[in-house]
Amino acid sequence: MASKVFFTDMRTKPGINMYDKLNRLIKKAGIEEIEMQDKLVALKIHFGEPGNLAYLRPNYAAAVVKKIKKMGGKPFLTDCNTLYYGRRANAVDHLEAAMENGFNRIAVGCDVVIADGLTGGDATEIPLDFDLVKSAKIGSAIADSDIVISLNHFKGHEQTGFGGALKNIGMGCGSRKGKMEMHSSSKPKIKEENCVSCGMCIRKCPQKAIAYNENLNAQIDYNKCIGCGQCVASCHYGAATAIYDQAAELLNKKIAEYAFAVLKDKPHFHINFMMNISPDCDCWDSNDQAIAPDLGIAASFDPVALDHACVDLVNAVPGVKSSRLYEKGDYKEGEDKFVHVHPDVHWRDCLGHAEEIHLGTLDYKLIQVN
Template sequence: MEKSTVYFTDFRCKVGTSQLDKLKKLCIAAGIKDIDMEGKFVAIKMHFGELGNLAFLRPNYAKVVADLCKELGGMPFLTDCNTLYPGSRKNALEHMDCANLNGFNTITTGCQIIIGDGLRGTDDVEVPVENAEYCPTARIGRAVMDADVFISLTHFKGHEATGFGGAIKNIGMGCGSRAGKMAQHNSGKPVIETDLCHGCKRCAKECGSDAITYPEKKAVIDYDKCKGCGRCIGACSFDAIHNPHSNSNELLCRKMTEYAQAVCHGRPCFHIALVQDISPNCDCHGENDAPILPDIGIFASFDPIALDQACVDACLAAEPIRNSQLGDNLAKPEWHCHHNHFMDSNPNVEWEATLDHGEKIGLGTRSYELKRI
């Protein structure tokens, strides 16, 4: 497979030029105007941020992309699908309220907002997955699949289960309906080491399924309710929770990539990633820890695998921020250094599986040429 082209611009702005100007210039240089959008629905997939989280992308960026689509004759809308956990985005009404409170509305973004899988997260389409090994079909939000053109607008960051949250995470997990998210997460479920449990109830607060109780002041998981998302593992300060399925994070990454394949295959797609506010964990958290790396820039490409690879390479070459989850881990005398920022921030991840599998099934290539704008 030939190298893909990834376009990049940093965040430096001379007086009189804004980051929004640079984003528009980057998208045009990367070829967004080559897409025929005349009279067509254009889904712009992004994350509106959980309430309490401040690391998500500002709506100003979405407006740049939406306005470009309208200039090309398209009918853009912002979209995301409902979550499995009971945060502020578990149904369409609360999801829309969350988006509005975080600054996303028709005035700030220049387009409508549609929750992709409907009111209860059940409005989905079963989509065949080209070259699938794990998910012959994917359950994708209907509004996402009804669009003629698909654009991903991604906040690139760390992630407690997949290592990094990039374009593939935004597309594959983000466009899955609630049933689709369940299918991606069900490859393993955590267990509790009772002797290590302090009964602090932090894990229950993070659980999205109300699956953890404390009948005898020790955490107990109800496996009929548990979805295997792993958020409780990251919440525990005492290493009392772990996943006995050593390949569960790897399987999650591979399934997520196949879901992204289902979303992208057979229609025009374009992908943008802003590598800034690189928090250690997902924007689905109701908080965001300090960035683990400095802001890097904006990337764009027609190839989501090449895009994620370019973002990864830029992050791995960056200097860790000392007062952060990554910096704190590296400063521990007993820390076993992985020489990999994502694994040193969240040691149990298997992030390369995402890129390896994406290349294998034909979603894109890890080989790329970087063009600076």
Template sequence: MGKSTVYFTDFRCPVGTSQLDKLKKVCLAAGIKNIDMDGKFVAIKMHFGELGNLAFLRPNYAKAVADLCKAQGGVPFLTDCNTLYPGSRKNALEHLDCANLNGFNTITTGCQILIGDGLRGTDEVEVPVPNAEYCPAPKIGRAIMDADIFISLTHFKGHESTGFGGAIKNIGMGCGSRAGKMEQHTSGKPAIDLEKCRGCRRCAHECGSDAITYLNGKAVIDYDKCKGCGRCIGACSFDAVYNENSCANELLDRKMAEYAMAVCQNRPCFHISLVQDISPNCDCHGENDAPILPDIGMFASFDPVALDQACADACLQATPIANSQLGEHLAKPDWHHHHDHFLDSNPNVEWEATLDQAEKIGLGTRAYELKRV
């Protein structure tokens, strides 16, 4: 495989030109008009931000991409799947409320919003990945797989588990159903917080394995029967069921790449990443720390692997911001310098494994040519 082309523009805007104009321009330069969208459903995958977090992409950017799709005859919709952890996006109703409170609705974005894996995170499709080593049949939100065309609109940032959250994470983890997220995040099974459990029996009703019974009014999981699908997590309204076993970071990275392959294979795809508000951690947090690096720009490509590599390289070449998690780490006299901004921000990560696995299974290439728009 030869080099892929990644298109880039910075955030500088002369009077009379907006960042939305620049976003459309970089998408057009990267070839989004080469996709036949006429009369076709276009899933635009993005993160709506957890309540309390302000680092997520503004809805204005989503509208710019949706407008491009509609100009080409497409029928776009914004989408994301429910979360594994308790929070403001753990079922479709709360997820849509969260999106609306964060500014995403049909007026601000110009298109509909669908939660990809349904009300409780159980509406999924198993998608075989021929070259997979870890996840041969990823569980992807049904609405996402029903779309004819897939576009990822990513807020590129740091991440406490994967080093950075780029296109592959937005696609692989973000498009996984609740069971899919369980498969990526853990090789274990859910647990019960007895102090929070109210004995309502919703988790037992949702469990498809008859693995949950009750003792003294509290839920008990039979781990011999439990399949680790995580449906009980979404069923609980009191956050009493949770995921306690986090998968090792490198294994998580490689599973995530295979999930991204499941989403992207066998249909037209296009990928956009905005490298701005580069928070040290995921937008799934109910807060966001100060950016670790200055805003860099907008990137677009048909290749998500090359796109992530280009964004990562741009971040590694940037100057850290002193008053940030990264800056504070680097300022410590006894700090072990990794000479890698992602590692120096979150020293437990293994971010290159994502790109290595993605390239290995044919999702794209890490070799790229950067063209400035």
């Protein structure tokens, strides 16, 4: 049976703004069906690496917080620390980054909790016994919550094709040990014939795992590489690429299994914001030109159907001519934008596996909310 996905576009008029449209959307999608009285509600969000301006605006989070409080819930915004070193690798820096980007009690109406503690070690193991993940290591604050609601900036991603609900929930809720488990089988490679020796991947590698070889081409030390994909996102010459083999497929399938663990036995609801649809993740301290125009907001109880619907919505509109999509001159209208930008990864691996493990369905019915 197809899952219902509710969608509202960006068109507004006097007396009806985007706050109003968001509230109408989540009400129509059924958020009020969740019993929230005195429940701890984890709002899973990506706070954005400072310097990146494509991340989800805190104004939207504030509107959802207000709705949950009105329903009697006790919301908190949350994310887990990053695997790589940056401004979100420990709770102190992470909270400062969130504050800098506008996620604080004054702006959004609730507190920010870093789910896996000070250094990423505060985790709860959720038994799964799947083929790939036997026990998922989830940030304890998320695991201990009563309800999970994901607020997802829908955009491209260098290791999963796009980042939506499943990526935000699966990879985002993993503790540092959990992230390492997901990334353990996924390592990038360097195509020496494409390397221009710009040094960007060397500067951006958090593990100092890349250096020049005797030919002055970048070379990866796999004893140090953690598979975070930062080199892939920083290289605009096609030299650092994800390896599309069993390893890349396993990463995406593990993300689906981790998402299953996060949502297991809990009420959950998901909202995708198709705005500032950048080609890469919000983990970067900059954001490239959006590859598609702002489209709107979609919501569903089914994260698989939601992500699939959003892919189709993005692919149904013309691309942004000044974006990376067109820089090589070989993009054809109607082509899958996310596959074109990241041809070495396949987003269907994650969504397809999520359907196989009964996290949701790829079949959806799109319902317009004005």
